[in-house]
Each structure stands twice: as C-alpha cells, then as structure tokens.
Amino acid sequence: MGEEDVRRALDAVVDPELDEPITDLGFVRSVTVTADAEGAQAVIHLRLPTSFCSPNFAYLMASDAKDAVAALKGMAKVVVELDDHHDSEIINVGLAADAGYRGTFRHEAEESLDELRWTFRRKAHTAAMERCLxxxxxxxxxxxxxxxGTVRLRELPPAKxxxxxxxxxxxxxxxxGPDAVVLVDHEGHPYAPEDVPMALRRARSTRVSIDGNAHFCRGLLRTRYAEAEADQAYRPEAAEHHQLLPITVKEIHP
Incomplete structure (x- = not known):
C-alpha cells in the first residue's frame, strides 16, 4: 500500500460541478501513507481554486475522497483535510468526526448531500448526451x-x-441497450420531434457551462498555487475547443 494506490483511488472522486476527477484538476495537494501494526494510514490534503468555493461542493469532494481511500484493502485510517478554504475548520472537524454533511453544517445545510450529488449526476449525463449528438x-x-431525437445508442461510434x-x-x-434512445430527459423519456431542438440547446448550454467552469477553475488554481500546473492533466480536447474561440481586440482612438 503506497501513495500511488491512494492516488488511483482518488481518480474516482469527481468534482460535482466540473465533472472531472479531482486528480486531473490538481485538487490533490499531497498524499502521505504510513503503516504500523494496525495497517496503512493515509493523510490527504486537498486544495481548491479559491477560498470561497462552494462549501457543499468542497465537503462532497472531501467526503468522497475519504470514502474512496478508506475502501482500499489494508487501509486502517484515513485523514482528509481541506486547506485554505474559509470553511476549512468546519469541514475538517466534520470529516474527522464522520458527522456527515448535515451534521457538519447543521442549519446551513439546505439539502442533503445525496440530493446535491444527484443534481450534478443529471447535469453530467445531459452534457454527455450533447457531446455525443x-x-x-x-x-x-x-x-x-x-x-x-431518434438516434439510438447503437448508432453512436465506439469512442470516449x-x-x-x-x-x-x-x-x-x-x-x-443498443435500441435505447440517446436524447432523453432525466427519467429516460424521449422528446417529441418538435421539442428536440430546444432540448438539444438546453443540453448544449449545460455542457458549455461545465466545460467553461472547468477551464476557468483550472486557471484560478494555477494562479493561486504555482505548483498546481504540474498536477493537472492536460486536456487536448478542451485546448482545441478554446482555439476555436477567436478574440478580436477593438482599439478606440480619440
């Protein structure tokens, strides 16, 4: 059991809003693994692009990180701490006590962690549909x-x-199944032909928002922590998309 095992487990932890692994985003600041007679112990420090990133997103990622690493065979203890966030103390105490989201934030927790998780899973699915179509x-x-609106899963090419x-x-x-319709709502119902263009536009808006936020947050993290760039996975697809957005500078002369 070593650092690489822990980092591989953390690959499964996804930022709910950006729909990317926290390891690819550079959110994992450090991983330390030690061992004693009881088994392996891991201490993980996470960092985010700003000190005011949404506390519920921050808690969800930190909680998922702890669960993912704790599930490793031979792991006896996991400590996950969020650094440099305005709610770091509250979140870290709650994680250490396994208090849960509502137990950590109490009256400030307007919805359960599960509700938040499902909201972003649906958004991720919407963006995935739009990319394929x-x-x-x-x-x-x-x-x-x-x-x-009538495209079936079997008609999609084998691709990422x-x-x-x-x-x-x-x-x-x-x-x-191969005969399942690709463009569906959250309950799996296809759209009427006249509703397909609007459904696709809404899906495109969701995907653009996710991709744009991910690009923006990567840049903020690199600005906040100079060493973070080395920890971020290169996304050639995102780079290509940004090259397609020309910027025209207009000069105004008196």
Missing part, C-alpha cells in the same frame, strides 16, 4: 438537428464520449 451532427452535415455517456446512464439507472 454534436459529434454526430459534425460528422454528418446532412443530418438534421430535429432527427437526433460514447463510453462516458454509457457510464452516466448506468449511474442514473437509464437503459443502456
């Missing part, structure tokens, strides 16, 4: 936007976006 539209210019969509459908309990 937009790929189809780009690959076949003759395909009408209104026609994507397809695999991602299938994983998210599995988490939500949505059909994964």
């Amino acid at each position: 937009s790929d189809l539209l780009r690959s076949d210019p003759s395909l009408a936007e209104t026609a994507v 976006h397809t695999d991602s969509l299938l994983r998210r459908r599995a988490v939500l309990g949505l059909p994964e």
Whole structure:
C-alpha cells in the first residue's frame, strides 16, 4: 500500500460541478501513507481554486475522497483535510468526526448531500448526451438537428464520449441497450420531434457551462498555487475547443 494506490483511488472522486476527477484538476495537494501494526494510514490534503468555493461542493469532494481511500484493502485510517478554504475548520472537524454533511453544517445545510450529488449526476449525463449528438451532427452535415431525437445508442461510434455517456446512464439507472434512445430527459423519456431542438440547446448550454467552469477553475488554481500546473492533466480536447474561440481586440482612438 503506497501513495500511488491512494492516488488511483482518488481518480474516482469527481468534482460535482466540473465533472472531472479531482486528480486531473490538481485538487490533490499531497498524499502521505504510513503503516504500523494496525495497517496503512493515509493523510490527504486537498486544495481548491479559491477560498470561497462552494462549501457543499468542497465537503462532497472531501467526503468522497475519504470514502474512496478508506475502501482500499489494508487501509486502517484515513485523514482528509481541506486547506485554505474559509470553511476549512468546519469541514475538517466534520470529516474527522464522520458527522456527515448535515451534521457538519447543521442549519446551513439546505439539502442533503445525496440530493446535491444527484443534481450534478443529471447535469453530467445531459452534457454527455450533447457531446455525443454534436459529434454526430459534425460528422454528418446532412443530418438534421430535429432527427437526433431518434438516434439510438447503437448508432453512436465506439469512442470516449460514447463510453462516458454509457457510464452516466448506468449511474442514473437509464437503459443502456443498443435500441435505447440517446436524447432523453432525466427519467429516460424521449422528446417529441418538435421539442428536440430546444432540448438539444438546453443540453448544449449545460455542457458549455461545465466545460467553461472547468477551464476557468483550472486557471484560478494555477494562479493561486504555482505548483498546481504540474498536477493537472492536460486536456487536448478542451485546448482545441478554446482555439476555436477567436478574440478580436477593438482599439478606440480619440
């Protein structure tokens, strides 16, 4: 049992808003693993792009990190601490006591952690649908936007976006069979033909928001912690998307 084992376990912990592993984002500041007669002990420090990142997101990631590492065979004790956040003390005390989200924040916890988790799982699924269908539209210019409402899973090419969509459908309990319709609502119901364009636009808005926030937060983290860039996984796909956004500087002369 060593640091690499712990980091691999942390790969499964995803920022709920950005839909990326905390290891790829550079949120894992340090991992220390020691061992004694009782087993392995891990101390993990997390960091976020700003000191005022949403406390519920922060707690969810820290709690998930503790659960993921505690599940490792031979792990006897896990300590997860969030550094440099305005609620670090509250969150770290709650994690140490296994108080849960509502036990940690008490009256400030407006919704349960499970409710928050499901909200962002649905958003991640919506973004995954949009990526797959937009790929189809780009690959076949003759395909009408209104026609994507009848696209089946079997029509998607074997690719990373397809695999991602299938994983998210599995988490939500949505059909994964080859005849299942791709564009569905959160309950798995397809859209009427006249509603497909608007559904796709809403999905695109969700995906753009997720991707944009992820890019912004990566930059903020690098600004806050100079060493964080070395810990962030390179995303060529995101880089390509940003190259497609031209910036025109307009000069105003008196």
